[in-house]
Amino acid sequence: MAKVMEGLYYSESHEWVRVEGNEGTIGITDYAQNALGNVVYVDLPEVDDEVEAGEEFGAVESVKAASDLYAPVSGTVIEVNEALENAPELVNQDAYENWIIKVELSDKAELEQLMDSKTYEEFCTK
Amino acid sequence: MVTEQELEKKEKRTCLYDKHVALGALISPFGGFEMPIQYAGIALEHKAVREKVGVFDVSHMGEVTVRGKDAERYIQYIFTNDIADAPIGKIYYGMMCQEDGGTVDDLLVYKMGEGDFFLVINAANIDKDWAWMQQHAEGFEVDLQNVSDFYGQIAVQGPESEYVMETVLGIPCSELLFYTVKTIGDVIVSRTGYTGEDGFEIYASVDYIRSCWDKLIEAGVQPCGLGCRDTLRFEVGLPLYGDELTEEISPIMAGLGIFVKLDKTDFIGREALLQQKTEGVAKKLVGIELADKAIPRHGYVVLKDGQPIGEVTTGYHTLSSDKSVCMALIDSKWAALGTVVFIQIRKKVFEGRVVKKKFYEKHYKK
Known part of the structure; x- marks a missing residue:
């Protein structure tokens, strides 16, 4: 059973956001890392890139395929997790600890479109 | 609602399908069949075949x-x-x-x-x-x-395959040379495979294949899916029809x-x-090694001086050498070993150089 963390917002494409003030930390869920298998590369955006809710901002590659990452919220990238450049497997080890990017949120109202942990848990078992 | 046309397109299942489901395999369509892609993970299965032995359903x-x-x-x-x-x-x-x-x-x-x-x-x-x-x-x-529907087929691959064939399946095969075949009753056994390792393939009736599969799994032989079959064949430079060979190649x-x-x-x-x-020829199949970890995938464009010169046919971050490499069909003009070329991977362009299209040495028993 995939792990779901309370207090985060979730997208249907299996990304999560943790919100602190106006800052959103984004990663992929445990369900996603499990479905991907061994992650061997994370294609990160650059700081100051603009990301838009629902749009692709990077990719996670497993041995078998590349999967696009979709921004659950819009904003400006303020930090990327550079540790993933040399150790992409961290995403498999703990998908919630090893975030992918941090953004300055441009529209907090977008969070209402996302799922809470309970709804996401149900979404994954469908 | 399912139309008749869609029903016809539905993938077939091999004689081992229920066993793959029971083993918890990830199953995807391939070549018109619902095939197991992986059981324990591509990397683990790949390693089992390189170092010990694995069994594939290739029915x-x-x-x-x-x-x-x-x-x-x-x-x-x-x-x-x-x-x-x-x-x-x-x-x-x-x-x-x-x-x-x-x-x-x-x-x-x-x-x-x-x-x-x-x-x-x-x-x-x-x-x-x-x-x-x-x-x-x-x-x-x-x-x-x-006779495609009659025969089930499994491949036993890896350095320990001969031992497993003889002790677990009771099929004597030490005398069988590379790329030769023998029959035991209706069972066809050959020293062949698609992994670059020593190995055997067995063609037989559905019942016989099912019993072989059960014996091998019970003996602890790693079940291997098409995921690692592709990484294994790719590493040793074996072509896959549809990627490296087509009606155009x-x-x-x-x-x-x-x-x-x-x-x-x-x-x-x-x-x-x-x-x-x-x-x-105007185009040639080459190997390309990237300096970066980004992975060139099938269909990605190869560039030289900003102009497209070909396409990636298969690419991986290899499991044996920790490098991002691919095979690509490119203009022969740029096919010389050592030539610097570029590959467009999503929004970025990565530098690579032309290398031999063999990323791991074969270990056949000849």
Whole structure:
């Protein structure tokens, strides 16, 4: 059973956001890392890139395929997790600890479109 | 609502499908079949085959028997390799080509007896090949049978495969040489595979294949899916039909000229292939190694001076060498070893250089 963390917002494409003030930390869920298998590369955006809710901002590659990452919220990238450049497997080890990017949120109202942990848990078992 | 058309398109299942489900395999469509992609993970299964032994369900592969007075002459006509005066039990790899040299399929030809051959073809091409073979049988006294639905097939691959074949399955095979076949009753056993390791393939009735599978799994042999079958064959530079060989990619373009015997009797495509060999080809299959970890995938564009010069056919971050590498079909002008080329991966462009399209050494037992 995939792990779901309370207090985060979730997208249907299996990304999560943790919100602190106006800052959103984004990663992929445990369900996603499990479905991907061994992650061997994370294609990160650059700081100051603009990301838009629902749009692709990077990719996670497993041995078998590349999967696009979709921004659950819009904003400006303020930090990327550079540790993933040399150790992409961290995403498999703990998908919630090893975030992918941090953004300055441009529209907090977008969070209402996302799922809470309970709804996401149900979404994954469908 | 499911239409009749959609029902017809539905993937077939092999005789081991229920066993894959029970083992918790990830299952995806491949070549018209619902096939296991992985069980424990591609990396783990890949390693099992390189270091110990693994078993694959390859029952999706097609089989055709060719028998009769003209069987040898007929195969010589549709097949690029030369099977003239072959000893019984020998196996040949080669292609069936179109008149223009494009590849219909790559296949194995097993010589089972005089005037008796067993052909192994790709699952996705069974219907096409079968039509092609019948279409070109005119004027030959041959009996062709598509026996794809009858045969189940498993591949036991890896350095410990001989031991497992003998002790777990009770099939003596230490005397079986690389690319030879023998039969034990109705069971066909060959020392072949698609992993670059020593290994065997067994073709038999559904019941026999199911019992072999159970014995191997019970003995702790790692079940392996098509995911690692692809990483294993890719690393040692073996082509996959649909990627490195297509109706547009001839064996000469793919660098498989040693399986095209231009000096034998006439065969379909000979003239075009001879011309490609003597005059050169516009595009060639090469290996490319990237400096970065980004992974070039099938269909990604290869660039030189900002201009497209070809496309990636297969690419991986290899499990054995921790490098991002690919095979790509590019303009021959840039195919020399060491040439710097670029690959567009999503929004970015990565530098690479042309290398040999073999990223890991084969370990056959010859």
